[in-house]
Amino acid sequence: MRRVLRTCPLCEATCGLALTLDGDDVVRVEGDPDDPLSRGFLCPKGATIGALHADPDRLRAPLIRRGDALVECTWEEAFAAVAEGLDRVVAAHGKESMGVYLGNPNVHTLAGPFYVPAFVRALGTRHVFSASTVDQMPQHLASGLMFGHPDRIPVPDLDRSDWLLMLGANPVESNGSLCTAPDFPGRLKALRARGGRLIVVDPRRTRTADLADHHVAIRPGMDALLLWAMVQVLFAEGLVDLGDLAPHVEGVEALRALAARFTPEAVASRCRVPAGVIRELARGLAAAERGCVYARIGAHTTAFGSLAAWAVGALNVLTGNLDRPGGSMFPRSALGRPHPGGQGRGFAVGRWRSRVSGRPEVRGEVPTAVLAEEISTPGAGQLRALFTIAGNPARSLPDSARLERALGGLDLLVSVDPYLNETTRLADVVLPPPGPLARAHYDVAFGNLMVRNVARYTPPTLAAEGPDECDILARLTLIASGAGVKADPAWVTMGVMGHLAKGAAGGGTSDAEILAASAGESGPEAILDLLLRTGPYPDLSLDALRAAPSGVDLGPLRPCVPEVLSTRSGRIELAPTLVADDVERLAAVLDEAPPEGLLLVGRRHLRSNNSWGHNVPRMAGGTNRCTLQMHPDDAATRGLSDGDVAAITSRVGRVEAPVEVTDRVAPGVVSLPHGWGHDAAGARLSVAAKSPGVNSNLLTDGAVTDPLSGNARLNGIPVRVTSAV
Numbered sequence: 043m044r045r046v047l048r049t050c051p052l053c054e055a056t057c058g059l060a061l062t063l064d065g066d067d068v069v070r071v072e073g074d075p076d077d078p079l080s081r082g083f084l085c086p087k088g089a090t091i092g093a094l095h096a097d098p099d100r101l102r103a104p105l106i107r108r109g110d111a112l113v114e115c116t117w118e119e120a121f122a123a124v125a126e127g128l129d130r131v132v133a134a135h136g137k138e139s140m141g142v143y144l145g146n147p148n149v150h151t152l153a154g155p156f157y158v159p160a161f162v163r164a165l166g167t168r169h170v171f172s173a174s175t176v177d178q179m180p181q182h183l184a185s186g187l188m189f190g191h192p193d194r195i196p197v198p199d200l201d202r203s204d205w206l207l208m209l210g211a212n213p214v215e216s217n218g219s220l221c222t223a224p225d226f227p228g229r230l231k232a233l234r235a236r237g238g239r240l241i242v243v244d245p246r247r248t249r250t251a252d253l254a255d256h257h258v259a260i261r262p263g264m265d266a267l268l269l270w271a272m273v274q275v276l277f278a279e280g281l282v283d284l285g286d287l288a289p290h291v292e293g294v295e296a297l298r299a300l301a302a303r304f305t306p307e308a309v310a311s312r313c314r315v316p317a318g319v320i321r322e323l324a325r326g327l328a329a330a331e332r333g334c335v336y337a338r339i340g341a342h343t344t345a346f347g348s349l350a351a352w353a354v355g356a357l358n359v360l361t362g363n364l365d366r367p368g369g370s371m372f373p374r375s376a377l378g379r380p381h382p383g384g385q386g387r388g389f390a391v392g393r394w395r396s397r398v399s400g401r402p403e404v405r406g407e408v409p410t411a412v413l414a415e416e417i418s419t420p421g422a423g424q425l426r427a428l429f430t431i432a433g434n435p436a437r438s439l440p441d442s443a444r445l446e447r448a449l450g451g452l453d454l455l456v457s458v459d460p461y462l463n464e465t466t467r468l469a470d471v472v473l474p475p476p477g478p479l480a481r482a483h484y485d486v487a488f489g490n491l492m493v494r495n496v497a498r499y500t501p502p503t504l505a506a507e508g509p510d511e512c513d514i515l516a517r518l519t520l521i522a523s524g525a526g527v528k529a530d531p532a533w534v535t536m537g538v539m540g541h542l543a544k545g546a547a548g549g550g551t552s553d554a555e556i557l558a559a560s561a562g563e564s565g566p567e568a569i570l571d572l573l574l575r576t577g578p579y580p581d582l583s584l585d586a587l588r589a590a591p592s593g594v595d596l597g598p599l600r601p602c603v604p605e606v607l608s609t610r611s612g613r614i615e616l617a618p619t620l621v622a623d624d625v626e627r628l629a630a631v632l633d634e635a636p637p638e639g640l641l642l643v644g645r646r647h648l649r650s651n652n653s654w655g656h657n658v659p660r661m662a663g664g665t666n667r668c669t670l671q672m673h674p675d676d677a678a679t680r681g682l683s684d685g686d687v688a689a690i691t692s693r694v695g696r697v698e699a700p701v702e703v704t705d706r707v708a709p710g711v712v713s714l715p716h717g718w719g720h721d722a723a724g725a726r727l728s729v730a731a732k733s734p735g736v737n738s739n740l741l742t743d744g745a746v747t748d749p750l751s752g753n754a755r756l757n758g759i760p761v762r763v764t765s766a767v
């Protein structure tokens with residue numbers, strides 16, 4: 043028996059796990075009490091990490107298409123098939139016919155941040171799509187325009203806050219997002235225990251709402267209106283107080299003018315939130331000594347996601363809560379690149395546009411909502427060869443029936459993925475990375491989102507059955523760059539280090555320094571070591587982290603304005619033109635009649651993980667079921683009772699699901715979780731297929747997006763619900 047410590051890679055909370063192994067078998071999973079961030083917490087999902095690694099359906103060898111079947115092959119055969127396929131497509135259609143879709147687990151691996159960018163550069167395509175445009179792109183847009191960089195995302199300083207307004211997030215089930223806070227529920231309870239107030243805005247009375255002082259059951263899709271009305275109240279009632287931020291803020295008066303028409307009275311009937319409640323929220327935030335507004339998925343994946351994210355940032359700034367302990371603060375990652383702050387290059391969007399419908403690029407990618415049309419519309423630059431890396435677009439993206447048809451028509455589909463699932467069953471080659479216990483781990487992305495700065499490194503626990511995902515990506519990079527299947531993957535690592543070093547302050551790091559930093563390390567460890575050594579904390583290196591397996595505590599969040607800014611003005615910008623123009627679109631809602639009929643929203647369950655959490659027996663069943671939640675009044679009107687099968691119809695599709703009658707959803711709202719629909723022919727998900735559920739993205743409409751960020755609208759979808767019989 044041996045005990046090993048590992049960071050859990052299954053969600054953004056990044057808990058420290060203590061595993062007990064008997065040989066290669068995980069016999070116990072506990073929280074690591076010495077982890078400086080998670081302090082012993084773990085959730086039921088983290089407890090399944092051993093079962094996930096041991097899942098017999100997880101692929102141990104690559105698959106290659108022979109006629110209608112995907113069959114096992116050697117790694118050499120698999121890479122050769124990729125090279126041959128790419129040559130064929132590029133010869134016929136040119137480089138722009140290649141594309142990539144990057145899924146969510148890329149933020150939980152080392153390959154994602156370190157090797158995927160090199161691969162995308164080698165492809166040299168503008169067909170770059172990722173799960174970001176069904177997720178947090180509005181926040182990137184807002185951060186880019188407000189602070190100068192899309193990845194400078196402030197987080198609620200949860201452990202010191204005493205007033206928190208949370209919109210469209212349910213961290214009791216999701217464990218939090220764009221806010222890495224293990225035991226989020228415990229941290230919320232602590233906030234209330236020290237006299238703080240928690241207000242939750244959600245069309246469903248969630249388990250997070252159960253912890254709150256106040257729950258506001260907003261009409262789906264209307265958070266932007268509520269938040270802009272709060273901005274209006276701050277101005278109208280003289281509650282704006284920038285505090286120490288004052289010298290660093292630009293556009294206050296312009297914002298006042300933009301917000302003027304969104305009075306609480308004007309928005310109340312659209313949001314279905316009384317004007318008095320909106321006023322109280324604004325006053326509460328202004329009065330709080332350490333207050334914060336925080337919004338997530340439910341507020342971002344709507345047609346006004348960017349304006350919602352914008353108003354959240356603006357509210358925190360206008361009340362002096364940005365960059366203040368207990369407010370909304372910027373974490374400082376141990377891998378962070380030093381930047382001088384002040385005036386910078388700012389953030390540009392629309393540097394290119396999508397081929398078919400001319401959607402602007404944001405942060406180097408175009409909206410996933412246009413992936414299907416880019417594949418199916420003939421013409422120069424038509425997407426013919428797609429790489430999916432850690433993604434399941436056939437279940438995760440809007441209007442997925444159309445997308446699945448498009449994927450099936452590609453000349454080449456290559457998937458880097460450990461499962462034969464709804465997407466990869468359509469692939470020509472599937473390249474499976476090792477399981478979660480057979481790889482090194484460091485939270486590159488979440489170091490930028492932690493409520494307390496920590497650094498933790500985990501070496502591989504078990505031997506891998508095949509090449510590491512970093513090696514797979516390095517090989518693909520060499521193939522895409524024309525170096526061929528036989529070239530040495532170490533070249534790619536050196537290239538990545540050179541690229542990262544150039545981004546460091548002071549004109550870059552010399553090749554000699556790069557080599558010195560990585561002496562004795564190779565692959566992702568060499569890159570990690572370089573970044574740690576040249577990052578903002580002295581004395582950090584990979585060896586220092588190896589010596590502290592529970593992690594190194596780098597302390598509470600600290601103020602860092604203006605150093606964190608890189609807008610053109612060198613200040614926090616509150617009213618840039620792009621935002622000002624989009625406000626007109628929001629204002630138009632005030633003149634429209636409120637929508638009638640039902641609006642569909644999603645939800646997450648504690649023991650789920652997007653579309654790939656259903657193949658471990660302990661994750662299935664219980665409350666984790668694919669039901670349509672509906673308010674008793676709405677059910678009665680339609681003659682539906684608990685357990686009846688309902689037909690749900692939207693503009694683009696129709697599904698059937700059992701009804702769960704509950705007053706936890708507001709009248710006029712129905713909820714279906716995403717990530718289900720595991721009955722696709724050719725997939726190998728033996729546990730998930732036993733209770734397949736339905737794919738809610740058959741209903742979501744790719745035609746409706748947030749125009750600024752390109753994010754899809756996944757919540758607030760007009761639907762009709764009838765009895766299926």
Ligand SMILES: Nc1nc2c(c(=O)[nH]1)N[C@H]1C(S)=C(S)[C@@H](COP(=O)(O)OP(=O)(O)OC[C@H]3O[C@@H](n4cnc5c(=O)[nH]c(N)nc54)[C@H](O)[C@@H]3O)O[C@H]1N2
Nearest residue numbers: 145146147176177432433434438458461644652653654716
């Ligand atoms: N209707 C609706 N749709 C949604 C959402 C919603 O709320 N409602 N949420 C959206 C959000 S927030 C997200 S992030 C997206 C997620 O969208 P995706 O990322 O496309 O989907 P996932 O279900 O996360 O699938 C992850 C894939 O990665 C594979 N995988 C797991 N671990 C690894 C690994 O270590 N390496 C590699 N290479 N692959 C791995 C899994 O087998 C799976 O195929 O879905 C979005 N879709």
Ligand SMILES: Nc1nc2c(c(=O)[nH]1)N[C@H]1C(S)=C(S)[C@@H](COP(=O)(O)OP(=O)(O)OC[C@H]3O[C@@H](n4cnc5c(=O)[nH]c(N)nc54)[C@H](O)[C@@H]3O)O[C@H]1N2
Nearest residue numbers: 210211212216219262263338339340646648650651652757
């Ligand atoms: N257990 C589990 N954990 C997960 C995941 C998972 O699938 N399962 N997925 C991970 C991923 S990829 C992400 S991005 C995060 C997301 O983490 P969260 O942002 O916390 O996501 P959800 O739990 O879906 O909570 C979103 C809430 O928004 C509400 N909502 C829907 N529409 C609206 C609206 O218009 N306005 C408001 N105010 N609320 C609305 C929904 O009812 C729901 O309760 O979770 C991560 N963690």
Ligand code: SF4
Nearest residue numbers: 050053056057085088
């Ligand atoms: S909360 Fe997230 S990181 Fe923590 S144990 Fe659960 S799945 Fe893993």
Ligand SMILES: [Mo]
Nearest residue numbers: 146173176177
């Ligand atoms: Mo996500």
